[in-house]
Amino acid sequence: MISVEYRNSTDDSVFDGFQQSLQSNPVGVFVINIEGRLEHVNERASKIFGYDSVEEAHGKPLSQLEFFFSQPIVARINQLLIDREPFKIHCFPGTNLAGHFAHYCLSCNCSLASEGHANGVFGIIEDVSDQVKRQQELKSRVDELSILSQISQEVSSAIDTEEVLKVILTGVTARQGLGFNRAFLFLLDDDSKMLTGRLAIGPTDAAEAGKIWSSLEQDDRSLPDILSLYQEESERSNRSLTDLISGMRIDITNGSLFARAMQERTPLVVGWETELDRVTDRILNRLGEKQVAMTPLVTRDRPIGLLLADNAITHEEITDHDRQFLKLIADQTAAAVERSYLYRDLRERAVELERMNRKLAETQHQIIEAEKMSVIGEITSAVAHELRNPLTIIGGFANLMNKNLDPGSSDTEYLSIIISETQRAEAVLTDVLDFSKASKIKDRPLELNSMIHQVCDMLSVRMGNGRGRIRLGLSDSELPLWGNPDQLLHAYYQILYALMQDLPAEAVPKISTYSLSGDCRMEICCDHAPQHRGDVEKTLMQYFGSNNNTKRLSLIVAEETVKHHGGNLGVESNPEEGPVLFVQLPLHKEIADA
């Protein structure tokens, strides 16, 4: 039998004190002899191994502790007796003889006899479960911070709302981070009264969860890795989970727990014991889980949605810490969603601006072209007019001379050349003037009452002798039109002129104007002279009746002008006023609205 000699021959009392300290040391100390049995065990070591006392442990074979140390560690201890190399295992899990599971730290070295040969193994064992737990907690916090940081990085580069939401929800369900099983996102409608289900991430059942999570189990996966894995592994389950909430609309004014979270803007954990209102109960039933954490998404003091997460697969309890961390994620989510909305608006504005810029460039080009044409037109017009008078004079006198010459005169031939060449030059001028005329008259804003006044003034001059008298009952407000001033004045003039010529002198017509359902309307009647109603009707029907084919050319042109401007004219029979001729044209909306 091998014994370990600690005794110092010069001082027995020191040795006794040392052995006593070893016995009560909080660290487990043990010695295994060359036969592989526990030779010395202090109280702590015997407790760690699961023996009731030091005595019970004494002499027990190492093989009895194989389930504690595991086969590789036992092999390592045995090897120590051969190679004498000390070793330390910083952390290993073990379950002792009493069934207690813990994490331990083990260091061993070889005990040597005075002759120099190995006579046993000296070991120190320590329960490091608290340290391990603290390390795990620390790792968990680091993971959480890492997830937050990665989410922050990912969403800062993501601009599409869907992409942002996917990053956030993946962060919520990433195993290294919060580790919720499933996450659901609801966004508030524009009227801020209803939450609408937008996106969900997570497995639909345990089998799917096992498959997805096992692929995520590898260490040090970054969020982008997880995102890409999620794309491949969980697209189908995410879709069916999203289908579960898509179209779901939750009223946030009805006092449900959802409404409370939104109104109070605080995160909530709904537990298995929480008393549920009807709405919340119905929704959680649909999601298939009664324990959830929910937190509102708030940005700039304005709620925009709600994040909901649960552990529907593992049924792990949601702690207060989980709730707080979910709140942190929600704050980031809100900011990211807000930013993505802003970006979306910005993008839409940019597209609109680009469209407007294109339009502006086109218009600018058209204006330049039109101005060029206008300038060319004006120059050619001015030149042509300046040339026409001399040509008239040259050609006119040539004609005059030609008439006065004797028929046989030799000058006749030359004068004929002058006359024909002058006429050719005049024909060219006419073509040039036709071109320049085309760009002169343009449509522009007009006002009906003002046009009626102009036409009436003109008619009274034209008709004379007391004829051409007209009674006016024009609208107090202006009646804006858009059109060609010359064409419309001509149309009104021709219509009134034709009517006035054929009416009896005593029948003074009345013109009234007013707006009617987006149109401006002019009416002509002879309401004050019932005795002439027959004549008036005959005249009106002659010129403006729908079945009439003998209209004057000027009236046909007038009618076409009115139609060309989007209006119409006709005759209506009014029991009080007799026959009424009306001309109706669209009001110029922009000016009228202004």
Next chain:
Amino acid sequence: MPKLLVVDDETFIRMLYKKEFESDGYEVSLASNTDEALNMMETQQPELVILDIELGNESGLALLNRLRQKYRDCAIILNSAYSTYKSDFQSWLADAYIMKSSDLDPLKDKVKTLLAGDACGRRK
């Protein structure tokens, strides 16, 4: 002998028209501006006026309006190198609008027609 008044600021046009119409048997008076024209209207009392539109710095259309109000029975032909005035609202007070041309036949025909009385019987 029918009396005509030619109102035009171009000397040679006035000379040409005088020669032409006199050779056709008309009595022709001439005016180069608004004042002369109004004076001639009073003294000569023409039955028809051939009126240019651009009278130097004066407007033939303004003169047309004054003539139409004061001499209702006098026929007026606008005679211009400009075709654009044809669509001007004010020009419709005239009885006819003839473009200036070395071929005076259209003008002469219109003078003849108006003095004889037009299709609507407005004159004479």
